[in-house]
Amino acid sequence: MSEGSQGLLLAGVGGQGVILASMIVADALMRAGHDVKQSEVHGMAQRGGSVFSHIRWGERVDSPLVPLGSAEVLAAFEWAEAVRWVEYVRDGGAVVADVRTIVPPGACNDHRSWLRRYPGIDGELFDSRHLKTRLIDATATAEELGNVRAANSVILGTVAAFIDIDNKHWEAAIAHLVPKGTEEINLAAFRIGRDVAEARVPQTAPDPEGFSGPHQIEINHVWCKGCDICSRVCPEYCLAVDVDGKLTIIDAEACTGCKLCEALCPDFAIEISAPREPAVVGNQAAADGSTL
Amino acid sequence: MTDVKTYLREWAMPHVLCPGCAHGIVLRSFLNAVDQLQIDQDKLAMVAGIGCSSRLVGYVDFCTLHGTHGRAPAFATGLKLARPDLKVVVVTGDGDALAIGGNHLIHAARRNIDITVLLLNNSIYGMTGGQAAPTTPEGALASTTPAGNTEPNFDACKLLMGAGASFVARVLAANPMDMTKVMADGLDHPGFSFIEVISDCPEYFGRYNKVGGGAEMLTWMSVRDEGVAGPLAEKRFVNHIPIESVPSGMETGVLQREIRPVYAGVRKVEDHES
Numbered sequence: 001m002s003e004g005s006q007g008l009l010l011a012g013v014g015g016q017g018v019i020l021a022s023m024i025v026a027d028a029l030m031r032a033g034h035d036v037k038q039s040e041v042h043g044m045a046q047r048g049g050s051v052f053s054h055i056r057w058g059e060r061v062d063s064p065l066v067p068l069g070s071a072e073v074l075a076a077f078e079w080a081e082a083v084r085w086v087e088y089v090r091d092g093g094a095v096v097a098d099v100r101t102i103v104p105p106g107a108c109n110d111h112r113s114w115l116r117r118y119p120g121i122d123g124e125l126f127d128s129r130h131l132k133t134r135l136i137d138a139t140a141t142a143e144e145l146g147n148v149r150a151a152n153s154v155i156l157g158t159v160a161a162f163i164d165i166d167n168k169h170w171e172a173a174i175a176h177l178v179p180k181g182t183e184e185i186n187l188a189a190f191r192i193g194r195d196v197a198e199a200r201v202p203q204t205a206p207d208p209e210g211f212s213g214p215h216q217i218e219i220n221h222v223w224c225k226g227c228d229i230c231s232r233v234c235p236e237y238c239l240a241v242d243v244d245g246k247l248t249i250i251d252a253e254a255c256t257g258c259k260l261c262e263a264l265c266p267d268f269a270i271e272i273s274a275p276r277e278p279a280v281v282g283n284q285a286a287a288d289g290s291t292l
Numbered sequence: 293m294t295d296v297k298t299y300l301r302e303w304a305m306p307h308v309l310c311p312g313c314a315h316g317i318v319l320r321s322f323l324n325a326v327d328q329l330q331i332d333q334d335k336l337a338m339v340a341g342i343g344c345s346s347r348l349v350g351y352v353d354f355c356t357l358h359g360t361h362g363r364a365p366a367f368a369t370g371l372k373l374a375r376p377d378l379k380v381v382v383v384t385g386d387g388d389a390l391a392i393g394g395n396h397l398i399h400a401a402r403r404n405i406d407i408t409v410l411l412l413n414n415s416i417y418g419m420t421g422g423q424a425a426p427t428t429p430e431g432a433l434a435s436t437t438p439a440g441n442t443e444p445n446f447d448a449c450k451l452l453m454g455a456g457a458s459f460v461a462r463v464l465a466a467n468p469m470d471m472t473k474v475m476a477d478g479l480d481h482p483g484f485s486f487i488e489v490i491s492d493c494p495e496y497f498g499r500y501n502k503v504g505g506g507a508e509m510l511t512w513m514s515v516r517d518e519g520v521a522g523p524l525a526e527k528r529f530v531n532h533i534p535i536e537s538v539p540s541g542m543e544t545g546v547l548q549r550e551i552r553p554v555y556a557g558v559r560k561v562e563d564h565e566s
Contacts, residue, residue, distance in 0.1 A: 222306060223305055223306040224306075225306070225310075225311035225312075226311060227311035227312035227313075227494075227505065227506040227507075228312070228505060228506065228507055229312060229506045229507045229510065232507040233507065263317070263320065263321070263468040263469065264317055264466075264468060264510070265316070265317070265320070266309065266312065266313055266314060266315065266316025266317050266320075266506065267306055267307070267309075267316050268296070268297065268300065268305065268316065268320060269306075
């Protein structure tokens, strides 16, 4: 690592404004007289993929990449990204994370094991390494301000508490870089982020949107003519027509409720309805408002 | 959303159509569109002539009128003039509308009568035994063209645009969600709206032309649409359909939409715009 330099990592998913936030950080640091190098990766970002950015600053910086276990601060705009990048933070460093979760389509699709795949919130992960942790619901804060897209400014506000530069540099950088007309709301979001207390967080990952268990498949055998369309369009291989031409459910558990079979049944013979009882996902604690 | 079955005459089901016939998919999408617009069942009249597609009116719980072959647009014109408060929908087939009743269709379009016409194009005369229709593609096999059809076929949408229809759209039975959206747009349009639905006939067209049953026919119509041909070819259920064996691409979606005076002022243009 270059002499006397410090590192910051920003991570989120496509569309959250990670790159803009990273430009603001770099701009603010330069305004404060630091040498700054910044690098970003946004490969599959448009499909909700991971976006991250390394920033290093100091008297002289040779490479933008923050080595493992040396970042001063991790700013995570999404929960799984916080878990993914926490290794980069030095012991005793800081983690600022939005507690909102954005479950990628891949994890949703794997409906039988998504709970295992999407990381639950694990306080020990942070406590054991003496990390200064700030968990905030930046998305909700920004929504209250009237523009959910200002969530990145809320996170930046909290991040600013861990970076030793004058506040005027932050505000100048934000006013300079955010889209015209949104300066006020972003500055307001930044100030809230700076003053934010630790937020209440769910104990486990919440239910991914749109999936709460296998759906109910109902077949009207009197109307069904066994044309085989449904079984061949089903992405989850739930249905099959047996040798007698009778439609049968071969994997009821796999139904995700996409309703392709229902929409393409010419005989009105299939009906898909929401699960009878909501699946138990173990986030009752979140509903009760308990904290870590 | 209401269960679409509330719009069905359940006592009449199951319907008469062959296994895999996409007309049923079209009917469901239409009922979804009606549900979306929250049209009163007693304020919607469905008018049909003769043919497989025209049989659909027997299964829906609206006001229905089953007329003579090809004359559904004429019946609908009279009905709309007598009862302007009704929403009038014609369900017709390619033979019914383009061969037997071609004149009635184009003149209803020219007058801009405030009705909606759904033309279910299955490229063949299905009910009477698979004879070649004006929409049978060149080279396709039918019971009357055992060596392949030698005549060029109609492009119904171009015909209707030429006749002055103020709303013209083409949708595929394989894309039920798009279909519902376009049908809702068409039902809402003030003036003559024409929606050609590329449906299918697995029993005759699919069998004669060795395309296959319902699932294969849906795929086949999708690969005719340029926009979806590529992505669909990679799907599991279309693997065995050679892309080069299907006809050239068709344009789908809303092809024409304009506001012009409605016949007899049944619904004033200003009303719609305000």
